[in-house]
Structure formats: C-alpha cells, structure tokens
Amino acid sequence: MEQELTERQNRIVPGGRAMILAYDHGLEHGPRDFIANPLSSNLEYILDIAGRGGFTGIVLHAGLAEKYQSQIQSSGVPLILKLNGTSELYTEGDPYSPQLYSVEDALALGAAAVGYTAYSGSKYEAQMHREFAKIIREAHNKGLPVIGWMYPRGKSLFNEKSSSKTLKIAQEEQRKTGLAIDEAPSVVAYGARIGMELGADVVKIKYTGSQESFRRVVHSAFPTRVVMSGGPATNTDEEFLYRVRDILVAGAAGVAVGRNVWQRSDPLIICQQLHHIIFGD
Amino acid sequence: MEQELTERQNRIVPGGRAMILAYDHGLEHGPRDFIANPLSSNLEYILDIAGRGGFTGIVLHAGLAEKYQSQIQSSGVPLILKLNGTSELYTEGDPYSPQLYSVEDALALGAAAVGYTAYSGSKYEAQMHREFAKIIREAHNKGLPVIGWMYPRGKSLFNEKSSSKTLKIAQEEQRKTGLAIDEAPSVVAYGARIGMELGADVVKIKYTGSQESFRRVVHSAFPTRVVMSGGPATNTDEEFLYRVRDILVAGAAGVAVGRNVWQRSDPLIICQQLHHIIFGD
Amino acid sequence: MEQELTERQNRIVPGGRAMILAYDHGLEHGPRDFIANPLSSNLEYILDIAGRGGFTGIVLHAGLAEKYQSQIQSSGVPLILKLNGTSELYTEGDPYSPQLYSVEDALALGAAAVGYTAYSGSKYEAQMHREFAKIIREAHNKGLPVIGWMYPRGKSLFNEKSSSKTLKIAQEEQRKTGLAIDEAPSVVAYGARIGMELGADVVKIKYTGSQESFRRVVHSAFPTRVVMSGGPATNTDEEFLYRVRDILVAGAAGVAVGRNVWQRSDPLIICQQLHHIIFGD
C-alpha cells in the first residue's frame, strides 16, 4: 500500500507543490456562495475550471463525486473526497463536523485522497480527533493520503482565564496584530502540528498575517506539507496572489482555494496566475 | 448494482416525472389524520387509490410494508420504505427522527427505494446527516435509490443573531414574503442542496411560495430531482393543482402527496387531475 | 421463517384470542407486588396458575425463563420473553426502559414470542422506537412474533402548549372524561398505531374508559391485534370482567393480566371466568 500512497501523494502534491480546488461549499455554506457567479452552482462548470486551470485536486462531497464520477475521471483532476462536513443552518454551541463517508466509500468513488476538518479547541475536539486519527490509520493502510482542514475553533479560544499557555500567547499575538484568535500564529501552528502528530500528509490552514509567522507554522508541521486556505474572495486578484507568494516563500506547498477562483467572473485568469506562482511555469 | 439502481429510479421517476403517495402519517401524526376520511386508516383503501391513481411510488413504514407485502406487490405500485420517523407525542427541544430500519430491511421487504427525513438546522443535524449519508452509500451499493425529505427545522433557524449568512438572507425573505422561515427560498434551497451533496437521488421539499423562487431551488439541487411535499389538505383542489403546475414549470419532477389525496371524500378525482398535469395524459 | 412465525402467533393468539399472564413485576415494581399474596413471589406457583388457567402465554424476564426452563416447557404455556424492563427505584426525568436481552437470547431460552415496552412521548422515544423497530425486524426474520407494550408516557404529554394536535385533542378528551392523559383515547390509539406501524403483531394497551373509544383504538391498530393491559387489581372480579367483555366486543383479542390474577387469594376463580369470556367455553 505504501507504493500506492506515494503515487497518490505525487498526484496531489507533484514536486512538492499543490494547487487544490475546494468545492464543498454547497454543504458548508449553501447556495448563497453561488450567487456571485450562478454558473458556479454546477459541477460541470467547476470541473472545467479545475481541468483547464491545472489544479492538482478537487474537493467534493460524495453526492457530486458519485453523480459526476465519469466526468471527474475524464478531467484527469484527482478527486479529494471530503469525509466530513456541516451546514451553517445550525450554529449554536461549539462546532462539530460529523464524518459522513468512510475511507471505503472514498476508494469506491475513485478518490486519490480524503479530507477531514478538525475543530481543535472545540468542545467536540476529542470526538473529532478520534474520528480523524482513525481515518488516517485506515486511509494509509489502504494507500490513500489524507488532508486535514486544521481549524482550531470554539468558545474555549476566547476564554481569557484559560489555563492554556498557548492561548495566553495567542491572545497576546492577537492584541499586537489585530488578527482574529483563530488566525493567531500560535493557534494556527498548533492546529498544523496536531494534523502532523495525528498523521496527516497535508494540512490546510489559515493565513497568519505575515510571511515570518507562516514560516514558523510550516516549521511546526514539518514534515507534513502545508497549504493555505483560500478564504473569502478578496477585492483584487493581486491581494490574493500576494499572499500566495508569501506563504510559498515561507515554505508552504501551495493553496486550497475555492471562492477566490469560482466566484470571479473569469476564473481562468487567476488560475493561470496561481499556477505560474506555484509551479513557476 | 448500477443497472438495478437505474431500473429502480426509472420506476419511481419514469421519464423524469414522479407522483408519489405518502402514507407515513400513522407514525408522524397518528390516527387524527384519518378522522377526515375514516377509510384512510386502512392500507387496502390507500393501496387501491395508489394503484388506480397511477402513482409511481407509495411511502410506508415497515409494519404496513410487511403485513401487506403481497397486496403491495400485486398493486404494481413501487414501495418506498421510509427508514426513519418520529411521533408528534414528543415535541420538546429540537427535532430528531431516528433511523428505524436498515437498507437490508428495505430490500427484504421488496422496496424499490428508501426515504429518510433530515432536519438540517436542528441540534441533531450532525447525527441525522451522518445516518442519512451512510444510508445513501449503502443503498446505492445495493442498487436502491434514495429520497430525502429535506426539511430544515429547529430553534437555530429563528435565531436573529445567528452568524449564518443563509439565515440572514432567509429572515429577510421572510419579512418580504410572509412565508414561514422553513419555507423561505434560501432555506428550502439549502436543504435541497444538502440532499444532493450527500447523494440523494430525489429530494422532497416544501413549496416556496412562487414559481420563480422554486426554480432557484430546483437549480440548487441539480442534478438531483425535486418533488414538492403535498402538505396539509388545501381548501380546494384547484389551489393545490395550481401549485403543482407551478413547480413543474419551475423544473420539478413532481409531487409526493398524502393528505391532499386521501383526506378528500373522493380521492380519485384529484388523482386523475394530478396525473394529467404531471404526465400530460 | 414465515411458517414458524405463523405457528408461534397461533400459539399466543389461538383463533384470534389471547389470554396472557404477565409476570415481569419483580423487575418493574419489585417484591412489594407479592405482599398481597406471598405465594406469588415464586414462579412455580405462577406457572401452575398459567397452566391450569389456560393462559396462551406467560411474560417473564430472562432470569426466571432460564432457571425454570424445563418447568415452563412442561407446563405447555408459551414463553413470552420480555426484552426490556426498568425498576421503579429510579423515577426522575422521563421514562426509559433499556433492552436487556436479544432476540437470539429469546430463541435460546425457548421463547414463542418477545415483548418490548415503548414509552412513546418520552424524551427517550427515539431510542426506544429504534430499539423496538430493530427487534421486530430481527424477530420476524427469525420467526418470532413481537408484542408491544405501547404506553405513551412522559412530561411532554402534560405540556398544555404543545404543538402536537394529538395532544390538544387528548387534553380535551381528558377534560371531558376525567381519564388520565395516558388513558385518553387519542393517546392510546396513537400508541397502538405506532406499534402497528413499526411492525408489532400484538399491542398491549390501557383501557380507554368505554367500549366505543376502545373500538376506535382497535380500528387504528388494524391489522395488529390488541390486548388490554390488566393494570392494578380491581376491588371486585366483576369490575374487571366487565371491562374485558367491553374490549372484546370492541374488537380486542383479549387481555394481558398479572396482578388481577395472582394478587387474589384464589386466582383460579377469575381465570375460569376470563377464559370463559375470552374463548367462549
């Protein structure tokens, strides 16, 4: 299985670089994310971008992965099956994202990798770490690489009286930089490290506001590879591309981006620029 | 299994059109739903309507599916086994509808499809999405299509301070249209999309008050097919039939209707009209 | 298995009539139920009544079913293994009765049927309906009939602001008749219907105060058979026998009775009368 694992890792992160198209928004945010560009509601449109943009992976839930299985295969873009997810219709209490499909399901759907979101710091951290660690063991046993969406989140992070030394440092970073607590370098680095400790091959994390702090994050997760989460669409292409250059210099492998691509009126423009920055072609 | 899946889908949604008779009310609402037409308490009466009305499926729980198995087979109406359900005797807190039977049970009872209600937005969303996604994987592996009753519901939907952007939009829609929050187009569309993302073949959803808004809902769920939930009996046949024409024009596949058929004194009259509108005969 | 199921049903409900001896009180109420007639603490005494009284089934927990397995077989009285149960030592919050034995256990102990109590309307309704539905599927697959103790119960039933239309009707019935809420015809009929919808072969329910209302209950549960729960010992034999005549005329199959038999000083007297009323001999 080791050989298959390596082969699949090389498809997702060829030459140590990754450019992943995220499209799990239909479950996470709902159809509102498709208002900016109504074509983006349809996977055929998205797949076309993925293929022509030279992406090294596309992130989908099982419904689309199954209904468009032959088109995905034809596109040549590796499928990354997102194994958990949650809607934004329930937002009370601490976040939890339940596992929806198994590693077996991912293989049956032709996936080249699986993804899982872990909200470390949530009241449900124990449950998610347990699910995630189990998925990693099983996926690796079956030759599938694993990408962790490492997003520390939950009320605990805002507790100013927390006994956690990491949170004390992060709250100090927050005061200095004005970043949100879940973008504070110590928090992001901790999330990335957890992904590595549990065995993830790639971690997807938030930008920490500076190249220097991102370098520390990449260092903390070593030897696991790091990709930056695209986040909400920025006002200009350059604003987003500037960040991408930053994190690459800091040692990151690339990006996992969704709205910053398919919410634009002509997504292929930014795709070309991204590809150029990431793969140097 | 793919071939069996397609064959069964064609039985439930022949030529892309569906006319489904819902009869899970004995569990969901109890005998009070049979007061308007006491004959409706008996499945033989209902089966007769289903057969003569030309329905493409009948929704039952396991008790009736088993006790009338031979009559159902003779009727030629495909059985849709509803895999979860809940009574209205317990109504405190957020809604949850537990899985009662397995996909294996459905096959043993001769079902052509299975159904599951998901209350996205409920405190128990995670549990229901997980059950539902697992059912879909297993059903498809065994060649059974899946219908999702996608009904966003729960206290979270009424939270005016919710961080959910979808709910902000829906609350605005509600103010404009006077619809209940669970009929607001953004909420219904999100529910339908979730059904598609998780892999449902058909989603059953509420009417959103207008053809135009329903078209957006159908668009959001594509390529999953959409049927409108019948809901409580309307005052006149025409009121109900008007809606059905609306949603068909909006791209829906048809309806899943119960009380609007069997609570009437002569159910076959509206059946003929429905059949005519949906199948154009 | 279908043949075995039918044969066993015919043992418990021969000719459509049932006279079942309940003896699960040692767990449900404890030794206090045996004070009125100290001999009743011992199963040999009870078995003697069951055999000589012509009962069509005896309800036991696994301890007694196992320890007296050979005597039960010799008695010729079919064993109904009660699969769940709860003590009255813990009475806080809503009621829940956990499954204690499996369908496999029942077969190993020589049972001709299994029983399960469902407190629909309780906070734990979902869990109990799920357990019960699963037991029914498995029991039928293995040729064992299932009897449901359908007892709607829990705080929810007393909620005057409940959104449940059934409860609104039941609260009105309660005001008119003075019955307890869990004896109101709409509540009892709903419980019986749930048993049928989930697949029970027989439901055991409370008396609803009149022949006319009980007839509606029997109608709601059709084609599942209905037996009346004996309840606490009445002051006179005639008071109890009067009810039994009532429910038989209303279409019930018979009774499941415990304290009204073995708490009396000479249980065989009422047994003969019961047998005469139920079987017409």
Next chain:
Amino acid sequence: MEQELTERQNRIVPGGRAMILAYDHGLEHGPRDFIANPLSSNLEYILDIAGRGGFTGIVLHAGLAEKYQSQIQSSGVPLILKLNGTSELYTEGDPYSPQLYSVEDALALGAAAVGYTAYSGSKYEAQMHREFAKIIREAHNKGLPVIGWMYPRGKSLFNEKSSSKTLKIAQEEQRKTGLAIDEAPSVVAYGARIGMELGADVVKIKYTGSQESFRRVVHSAFPTRVVMSGGPATNTDEEFLYRVRDILVAGAAGVAVGRNVWQRSDPLIICQQLHHIIFGD
C-alpha cells in the same frame, strides 16, 4: 456449557454454601484500605489467607488475576473476576461503575465466575442493567456463573416525593429502624430480586438489620443464592460473626467478605470461625 456452569457453581457455592474473599478494594477505595494491615497490599499475603482460610472464591480485578495467574491456580481458590469497578476519586452525581473486562477475558484468565456491581436506582441504572444482563447471557452461554453486587444507590432513593411505592415503604422502614435507606429491607430485597430477574446465580447484598427482614430478602431472590456483603470492619469478631449466623438462619448461602478478614492483625482466626459457622465443621 450447562455442565460446566454447574461444575463451576459447585466450586463457588459447594453444598449451597459460600465463603468468598473480596479483594477489589485497591480499585474501589485505593491504598487507604491497606493502612490498617500493610501486608494486605500484597496479593501473595491475601492468597495465603484465601487458601488457608478455606474460601470458596477470591474476587480480583484483571491486573492481579493476570500477574498472579499461576499462584492463584496453585492456591486452588476459584477466581471470581470482577468485571466492573470504579474509584472513589470521582464521587459527584449518581454512581456508575463501568464494565472493564469481558466474559472472554475472564475465561482467558482462568476465572470460575464473574462479578458485576449494579447500582439500581442510580441515574445510570439503565446502562448498568443492560451491561449486566448482557454479561449474564454471555457468561451462561460460556459456562460461567455470575455474581451480582446488588447495591441500590443514588439520589433517587432519597426523593421523598418519589412516585415509587417501594421507596415510600422503604422510607417508612427507615424511620422505624434507623437504617440507611440502602439497607432498608424493601430496597435490599428489590435489589436482590433484580439480580434474580436478570439471571444472576448469586447476589451479594447488604445486611438489613435483622434476621426476619433478611429472610424476606432471601425469599424475594429465590432461587438465586444470597451472600451478605462483609462491609467495613466491625469492632469485634463476635459482632460480625453474629450477623453471619443470622443471615444463614435466614436462608443465605454465606458471605463475601474483605476488610473484616484482611484488615485484622491475624486474619486466620476469624476465617476459622467463619468457616465453622458456614460449613459446620
């Protein structure tokens, strides 16, 4: 398996009499129980007492059962593996004692019987009864007898407004006798009866303050055998032995004793007296 079950029962309760040495205190109470007699911290010392004292069983957790497996076998004293247990470090809320080992584990460790503590009346009663009933089924299927530590406990027992008739009687008994509520005859008898109803071969219960009340308890549990729990060390040997005579006359099979033996400076003295009283030699 029935033959093995009988053979093992005869080892633990030879001739209907039992003298069991309890040594699960290291988990239940911690090292403080070994302060009175520091030698008692070591199993070799305890095993020597068990062997020379003529005990018919020794109660251990898996750690000691495994580490001293060969010494236990050499001693000839049957091993009773205690399958659940809890520390006294967490004492908030209602009591729960989790299952720690399986029936399979017990067989692998050479056990002649298994034990389980059930806190009937606790908020966790349902969970414990379920675990216990399942253990009994499995143990009997594999030829292992089961001893139930039947200790009704929890806040519910102190509820003066409880709807439980047993508790009303017990609270009255408490007022008359001054016993603790969990020693009131009605409560102890109920616990013992539950053990029998679930299928235990032997129940270990508290003393109820008098021979007459203990006789009723033994009667309630029939045909399951009853042993009295030793409890905290008494001031004099005679005080303890007096009780033992009492419960034997009341029909009990014997005792399960720990601290009253190994907390004394010369444990063998009381062992000889116990053996004489119980076995009449």
Next chain:
Amino acid sequence: MEQELTERQNRIVPGGRAMILAYDHGLEHGPRDFIANPLSSNLEYILDIAGRGGFTGIVLHAGLAEKYQSQIQSSGVPLILKLNGTSELYTEGDPYSPQLYSVEDALALGAAAVGYTAYSGSKYEAQMHREFAKIIREAHNKGLPVIGWMYPRGKSLFNEKSSSKTLKIAQEEQRKTGLAIDEAPSVVAYGARIGMELGADVVKIKYTGSQESFRRVVHSAFPTRVVMSGGPATNTDEEFLYRVRDILVAGAAGVAVGRNVWQRSDPLIICQQLHHIIFGD
C-alpha cells in the same frame, strides 16, 4: 504471546530499570514547548538524543511514528506508541483524553509498547478506565506491554465535602506539605494502584515530594513498575537528578522525561548523568 510480552518488557525496562524519552508534547502542549530549543521541534534531533542518550524507549504519536518509521528502527530505541492524547486548546470542564489509535495500529507501526493517560477522578474516569482496561487486555493478548500515565485530575479532587476518604486524607497531606492535590501521596498512590489493578506493566506518575512518600506509592503499585514523570524543566540539572536518585532509592524503575532533556541547550549532558544514576554505569 507471553514470550513476546516478556521480551518487549525487557527492552523497555531492561534489568528492571527504565529511562524513557517522552515526546508527545506536540499534541499535548503544542509548538510552544519547542521555543526554548527550536531544534526540538524536529524528530530527527530528538531521535539522535534518544539513541546517543541510551534511552530505553521513545514516546510518540502515530504521525511521527509512521513518518520516521525507518529512522526509529535504525536508532534501536524501542517505540512506545501513545494511544491517546489531547490538546490544551480545549480546557473547559473535566479532562478527557480520547483513544486515537488501536493496539493493532501500534503493532503495524512497530511499537514495542503502548501508552495511555488515565485521568482517574475526572468526570470521564469511567470512559477512560474502560478504554484503558480494554487496551491492556488486547495489548497483552498480542504480546505488547502497556504503560499507564496515571494522573488523577478533575474538579472532584478539590471538593472539600467529598465523601471520598482518600480525598480527605489527601487534603490533609496537602495542608501539611503544600503540594498540589494531584501530587499528594495518597492521590498519586491511588492512581498508581489503579494502573496495577487494571493490568498496566508500568505506571508513570508524578513525584510526591519525598523519598518516603514515594516509597509508599511504589509499594501500592507492586508488582507493576513505577517511573517518575519528568515534568516541567527544572532550574538546574542537579535539582532534577536529585529527585531521580530519590525515587530510585524508593524502589522506582526510572523516569519518563521530556522537557527536562530536550529543552536544555545540550541535552546529552543530562542524559549521561541520568543514565549513570539509573543504570549505574
């Protein structure tokens, strides 16, 4: 399997002495623990220390154990896979550390032993004791020794009105010695004893402030071996080494140390001293 178990125990605790390098801090504390010595973030650096320092085991999570599997094997240092763990991002309520990997996973990763942290006294004690006991049974069945991180913890320990006699004694010890409650000898001894009762081969515990009290702790855990937890880095080497001499005299097998080694600028200095003290070379 017994032979394999013994062979592996001899690797971890050769000649009854253990010197274990703990490196699970990336999950437990996050990257902040690597600030003092940035090289310590990288396992290759740590492995070099482990090999040259003569450690008898290195404690890792599955991510590092898998990514550096061949380097670990080359180093000759036995791998101890830590099977549970928790981050410090969530610190509300009582502590719980979920099981992340299985005994099977440990074997597949080439582990010579497994570790598990049990927070006895926590609200989640029951869950952790159950997981831990099950791990021990399975590990021993497969020839793997088990090390328990026995750390009594949780709000219950601070309850001055607790009914626990152990806590009453510990609170008295605390008043006398000024130690934290989880370092009080009675608490530490109880934790160690629980590890032994459940079947652990080695327990890792906190220092109790004196040689005399530690001797009692070692006595309580007999025949399970005891190693002292290193804890936060001390100001001077001598302060730490003094403690190590103390606990060895008290009968302990050695230490499990992390920060006191790799947070120092030249870790090999203290390693040599430790090795000399523990192994007398």
